[in-house]
Amino acid sequence: MKAVDKFEYRRGYKFSTYATWWIRQAITRSIADQARTIRIPVHMIETINKLNRIQRKLLQENGKEATPEELAIHMDMPEDKVRRVLKIAKEPISMESPVGDDEDSHLGDFIEDENAEKPLDETINRGYQSLREKYFLA
Incomplete structure (x- = not known):
C-alpha cells in the first residue's frame, strides 16, 4: 500500500520496480518484529x-x-x-x-x-x- 501511495509515475520508473523495494522492506520489518522471543x-x-x-x-x-x-x-x-x-x-x-x-x-x-x-x-x-x-x- 505504501508503494501505491508514494509512487510517482512522472519519474519514469515502472511501478513493479518501485513496489519491489517497498515489499522487500515490509517483509524485512515484519520478520524483524516477529522473529524473536524478545522484540x-x-x-x-x-x-x-x-x-x-x-x-x-x-x-x-x-x-x-x-x-x-x-x-x-x-x-x-x-x-x-x-x-x-x-x-x-x-x-x-x-x-x-x-x-x-x-x-x-x-x-x-x-x-x-x-x-x-x-x-x-x-x-x-x-x-x-x-x-x-x-x-x-x-
Whole structure:
C-alpha cells in the first residue's frame, strides 16, 4: 500500500520496480518484529545484521573469530557499543533446556529463587513457632 501511495509515475520508473523495494522492506520489518522471543528494534536488527556480515567476512579473511576490538574498527563504532550489540544479538535460552548428560535436569532447576525462604531460616522459624505454641498458648 505504501508503494501505491508514494509512487510517482512522472519519474519514469515502472511501478513493479518501485513496489519491489517497498515489499522487500515490509517483509524485512515484519520478520524483524516477529522473529524473536524478545522484540529488538529494527535499527538494532540492522546493526546486528551488519555486525554478523563483518564477523563472517573477518572469519574468512583471518581464519579466526574477530575480537570486539577488530569489529569496532571495521564497524566504525566504539568497542563498548559493539559489546552491547553482541550481547543483544544472543538468542534467549529456554529454562527447560536440558543440562548435563542425563535429560532429568533443566536449566531452571539451578536458578535460585531469591524470594524462597532459606532452609535454615525455615527450620528456625518452625522451631520458634512450636516453642511459642507450647509455652504461651498452652
